[in-house]
Amino acid sequence: MPFLGSVxxxxxxxxxxxxxxxxxxxxxxxxxxxLENSSAEAEVKE
Known part of the structure; x- marks a missing residue:
């Protein structure tokens, strides 16, 4: 893969x-x- 080589x-x-x-x-x-964890925790608390 030449692209990976140049990279x-x-x-x-x-x-x-x-x-x-x-x-x-x-x-x-x-x-x-x-952010995902805090929003998930907020949903659980409700």
Whole structure:
């Protein structure tokens, strides 16, 4: 898969950029999960 190869090359050159993107995605997922959990808890309390 040449696309993955080029992506790997780019991230190989810029590991900080790659790490920053991954961190941002993880934070976003965590925020979504927290919102889902809090809304689910609110429904349970009612």
């Amino acid at each position: 790997y090359q780019i991230f190989g050159l810029y590991p900080e950029l790659y790490y920053g993107m991954i961190s941002a995605e993880i934070e976003e997922e965590a925020q979504k999960e927290n």
